[in-house]
Amino acid sequence: MAIRWYKRLFLKIFVTVWLTSFLVIALTAFVIGHLSDQQRDRDVFSARVLGQAELLIDRYERDGHLPSPKEWRRGHDDDHDHKAPRIFPSRVQITELNTGQVIFGREGSRKFRNPVMFTVISDTNREYQVVAETRTRPDLTAKLFGFFLSVQVVLLMVVAAIAALLISLMVVRPVNRLRQYTRDLYNGDLSARTDDGLSRRGDEIGELSREFNRMAEYVEQTLQSNTHLLQDVSHELRAPLARLQMAAGLAGQKIPEAGQQYIERINQECDRINRLIDEILSLSRLEQMEVSDQSFELTRVIDTLVEDFRFSAPHHPVHWTPVDYRIKGNPALLERALSNILGNAVKHTPADTDITISAELVAGKVLIRVADTGPGLSAEQLDKMFKPFVRFTGQQNGYGLGLSIAQRAVQLLGGTLTARSDLGKGLELLLSFPTA
Template identity: 35%
Template sequence: MRSLFWRILASFWLAIALVAGLSILVGHMLNQDAWILSRHPVLNELPKRWATHFEEEGPGAAQDFLEKLKRRHRIDVQVLNSSGEPVIPGTFPPRAAAFEARQKDDPQQLPWRRLTTEYTSPNSGETYLLIYRIPHPELDQWHRQSLVWPISALLIALVVLTLFSLLVTLSITRPLSRLRSAVYDLGQTSYQQHSLAQLANRRDEFGVLATDFNRMGARLQSLIASQRQLLRDVSHELRSPLARLRIALALAGRASPEEREKLWPRLDRECDRLEALISEILTLARLDADMAKTEPVDLQTLLQRVSNDALLDGLPPPIDLQVQAPLSVEGWPDMIERAVDNLLRNARRFSPADRAVELHASRRDGRIRISVRDHGPGAASEHLAQLGEPFFRAPGQASAGHGLGLAIARRAAERHGGSLTLTNHPEGGFLAVLELPPEPITASL
């Protein structure tokens, strides 16, 4: 299976192996002389040991030291002073020197490798040039032995780095696998927030992503549940007017012409009710759709227009409009107007004819506050929490509407990043408070 896990693991492992291996090989190829001089167990200490014999015991002891070295390790050594003159005879035969001179244009044909190094004695301050000639078989044998430790260290490093790469790969692919499962569950509408609870506790980007995904999943599940509930409520609400229409049509089909004329107004009323219900349902559904770009809204002008439209019927009660000018909000004017109109008409429906409905707008704590108060009986405390839900009507108010006005107002407030508070006024009557943020907002889910 060509999964992301194996791709990431292979990429990490190959990159580490190539970098480590190439670093060793390049370093070994470019610095062979330095590598041999620093790593060879004889050559790395030879200058110091020879200088000690020469300065403390004399040239004879130094020459004996080099001859013993040749017999034991087959390494020829010459030592020159700063003027280029031999300090001691050394162990390199003259015939070998003549052969080397003849092969100076092609040193690869020599049976030995020539290395040079300088050493300054800390006691005398004299600088010596040491020339080594190591036979190729001797050098190859040492190479094989000297690579055991670097190769072992490289293998250990590769094992450790492979484990580290495995952990890194798991830390990436496991959260992705959990997110994939969560996405699948979300598509099947069986998403549970606790499925990403452990991942959301992480303090890295995956934790932030899981937290945001949980928030999105909860919101989507809430919307799906509300849409399903709305569909059930719509089906229930549409069934009653359709049933009345069917009964009226059945009666009209069997009635005489005179009786049929009396049934037409009833049919018109039922059609009007059905049209009004469908219009409100479409308005509520439209609030969840994508909206156009927001624009500045002059609340004083908007509230004055809504108030004048509500009074066109010429019926009481009047409206007491008070606006703390200037007030403006960034949003969708049609949506705000519909919300305020629903609240205002709802208040006029239950307010006494001799008491004005209070429509006030002000700025409080950096937010725009639009309040609508009537002087009617208010709502029962046990029903306040349900007000604003689609199709909910308090007992005794079944004929007052379809139960969508407050739901439309609440959804409009939420789309603007605000809220709708419904409560009884301490001095009597019902109070609806619509709070909106003044700053531009983006439409949410």
């Protein structure tokens, strides 16, 4: 089953790393910049307050009195720079330290918020304490919006994307290579092993690749041992079976006619054992067949099979429309797969049951359909039908190896074999192959 694009590991890692790194860096830069701007505005504000305080003190020492804060602020509004930061002294209090007299501002008023406090020594060596309340009116929304539209944010996005891409590739590329080796092993390439670049890594991916190599080695040895065992046992059974058939023939010549039915029964069972040995040997030989990279015509293989079955099973009409498709591999594997599938349809469907073979291109793959109009199979039977030596109730012909051999032949061609059916509506087998 193909992975949907939004579920891919690469996309998940890339988006997560990119968003996380971008937001962390951007917010850090914004906070640091905001704090820096606040400190700068506070320094500018302190300088303005100090300048005004010195003017007020000089006027106080010269005239002996000062205007009210509102009158002083009204007289200096024209000097305010509207392009400067929106920070202004809402309350200023100047106190003469020698006498404790408040010469400007209200005495005993509420506490100052975020005050700026410093001492001024006049030309007459009098000390004054100046306290000013700072009030900021920052538009954080506009400032944040402007920050995220700035050039530095674009640069942050690009840098974060490059970092996320590198991290994603570091994780996903070796995983994809391991997946390809696993797929090769599943498709019958028992010699599939990870390359040195993966197996020599010192991290978890390198350990996983080494574990894969150990697993592949075990699978190859096990399957080869089983194949050799099947071949050896089958060949060992052939000799006593042949002697048993010969002895039955000789006994049939000497036993009276009344005992011939027993001799025929012995010969029948010997034939069954012989067919079973043939199927087991076919399954073991299948693993040793050469898997070619050459392409071949699909029609040529299917035409020959259809003609053979029309001759050997005339009571099952076979319908086939030739197509102009090619697939890669050994044509003998496709012939073995389709032969077993057609043979299975002929064995397990009533006479005069139509068998239809068709081929089409679907999503870049060649899809071969083999459908019959027989009784069909249940969902439980569909799950078991490709397992070796599985026969369903009422099926006495064969030994349950035909479809297993067909599935393995399709896999060696790099394809897949699936089935679907509804009881009473026939069985459909789907063979999917990459196009040549």
